Amino acid sequence: MKITDQEVLHVAGLSRLKLDEHELKRFLRELNAIVDYMDMLAQIDTAGVPETVHATMLTRALRQDIPERSQERAAALANAPSQREGKIVVPRVIE
């Protein structure tokens, strides 16, 4: 096992997730399976193969700087659990 309990809990913390004992075991298993798969890929000899970050061959997908219609504000706020004066209300974040 490459990934430890501690690492799973750390990543969960960064994602604001609380895991119970059962979930922790499940993620430990799944994350390790992913890492094992990556290890397998890492065994392939890629010397001389250029780095690829995308499967398409596009290299210049650009748009012009021309304004388009934004969505209605109601749509922007539709998923917000709480709103006030057009703004989304969230629990206080203190810097």
Added chain:
Amino acid sequence: MRDYDIVIGLEVHAQLLTETKIFCGCSARAGLAPNSSTCPVCMGMPGVLPVLNSKVVEFGIRLGLATGCTIARRNVFARKNYFYPDLPKGYQITQYDRPLCERGFLEIEIAGTKKRIGITRIHMEEDAGKNIHDEHEPVSYMDFNRAGVPLLEIVSEPDIAGPDEAVAYLKELRQILMFLDICDGNMEEGSFRCDANISVKPKGVAAFGIRTELKNMNSFRNVGKALEFEVDRHIGILKAGGRVEQDTRLWDVAANRTRSMRSKEESHDYRYFPDPDLVPLEVDEAWIEEIRSSLPELPSAKRKRFQEEYGLPAYDADVLTQTKALADYFEQCSELLDSPKEISNWIMTEVLRVLNEQDIALPQLKVTPGMLTAMLTLISTGTISISMAKEVFAEMASSGRTAEDIVQSKGLRQISDEDELLGLVQGILENNPAEVKKYRQGKTQLLGFFVGQLMKATKGKANPNLANSIIKEMLES
């Protein structure tokens, strides 16, 4: 002067003057109704695809070329993951190991000495939304209009050896951005933001000290004060045999000090990875050359040219090139009248004073270059005196009328008629025999008294040079 070396590196975020956001067509303008400039792309809805705004790349290349950077032919966008309410997607799209520009520099000048400050990298990224904290309730309000507004992040090398150099670097960088027309440079409103990394080490020691990061400095003044404070704080700790703690600190304007943000978050665990929604961007030579050929004259080149071409002192060249508009105004005047120093003097005093008093920008100034130079011609031909001209200028600036018109209607024309002045002086000498006697006995400082009398008699309209010489002549004959 100090036993310590100061090491500062600066990170600047410049909001770009594009019409639209970096990855969608929503307006990038500030000041719109909250959350009205949003769409599924900038709100981070599932299933949407961001598409890069070509203007952002162009602006980035412009700055890169202006600061001597190497432009990357191949660009990759990455996701920087963190969880904060101002970030609708849960990640910021930025560039990580393949920034647009690398290894540039800009030149600053401190007390006549030039110094190069290295620029490590310039990359493109999106801004986050705006967080407004309620003062009374434990809630914050989110406005996502700013989410997705394009930014350039400009990272300097740790070449900056003190707060004064940091401020000089920022001023130069801001001026370049404004000359390139890619950022409005407004620090108070956050379109030009700065974070600093600072550390201090005993002189001569090679290893860097432990650094702190400074945020929330929204003016040049605050940058200077915050850095001064940190320098003193670090040195104080080191002198007492202590250890500086690595942390992120805010400049507290009200308390005039920095304070720790005490973030428990392991904020640097950003888990960057290439953004699968965006394809790599290839920039070809032709595009770079096209942008290079359209670059305007930069502030440093303009300063140099103003000294060489117009024979202006360094100070004048510096003031006149603060903004492109002011430099253009000067040059338009100089095209109409070959008297650069005189034009410079009037711009540095009266023009800047009026802009300041009326709280306007140059395009709103009612005194056009043609009007200013016409007024200067009235001075050189002796029609009006300098002090009259100041009155005329103020009137031009408030009414927009020409100098000629104002001189006519106010009867401001100065008296340069020798016979008329002779007659008046004659009368003044007759009315003040005691003073005449004293003057002739050697109390020559009384000259000012007689000139004053003449000015009073002419309501200030006597040509001052002529008045002086006539009075002197008559007293000494």
